[in-house]
């Protein structure tokens with residue numbers, strides 16, 4: 001697929017993806033959402049030696065300022081419900097991607113942009129980043145999982161407040177609430193995200209995929225995540241990487257993981 005609204009660079013096992021609609025503050029229009037879907041379903045999934053994916057926004061002002069408001073005008077109830085469900089499915093692809101996905105939040109992360117960041121496994125914010133779910137200002141609610149993931153990350157009280165007031169918060173408050181993992185000087189978001197993925201990339205890839213699966217299982221309705229955990233623990237015991245990791249510890253050397 002030729003991307004219209006994404007820029008990608010693959011370097012040293014890391015796929016850096018830039019949402020590239022700077023004039024619209026990188027708002028997620030339909031085309032961009034289709035491209036994100038393709039990226040996780042096919043492009044990144046097929047890359048040899050992939051350690052992880054970084055998502056960021058073009059320019060210095062915004063990560064993503066939301067879903068593209070200008071596309072909302074033509075929707076009816078049926079198409080809006082389908083639109084929301086399709087978006088949720090794309091964000092599930094990110095959340096369940098078996099390699100770490102890190103959001104490098106370089107500016108506004110509002111509405112669908114905050115939801116996109118929250119679908120990633122880890123968030124690094126520049127000190128000028130601003131987060132919020134301002135859909136109520138438009139007579140809407142978050143449609144890409146914002147009521148759920150914000151609650152998972154910051155708890156019910158703050159999620160209620162942020163979703164109902166539409167207030168924006170800064171990077172330091174987002175850190176204090178647990179919405180982001182790290183705050184870094186502006187412009188250093190991608191460098192910090194790279195450092196995190198390189199660190200994870202030195203671990204056993206199958207184990208990392210199972211961590212993602214088991215942590216996510218905690219939040220899936222009807223799932224007993226403890227069952228997921230003991231099953232996936234058992235599934236790792238016969239892997240070469242487990243044998244290598246244990247042998248390396250005993251032999252006092254660095255493990256050489258192969259993902260098998």
Ligand code: DAK
Pocket residue numbers: 023024025027065066067068069070080081083084085087108110111112113134135138140141142143144
């Ligand atoms: N969509 C489209 N264009 C946007 C945009 C957006 N979300 N945000 C900004 N832009 C465009 C502006 O229209 C402007 O374009 P021109 O007028 O120059 O053509 C350009 O980006 C620069 O924006 P501003 O001139 O407004 O820049 P400022 O520095 O003055 O303000 C701002 C920055 C981020 C505070 C402001 O742009 C702003 O408030 N933007 C909107 C933020 C927002 O409300 N985002 C949440 C969108 S709602 C659903 C599915 C999904 C969702 C909901 C329902 N269903 C299926 C129903 C999710 C909804 C959202 O994400």
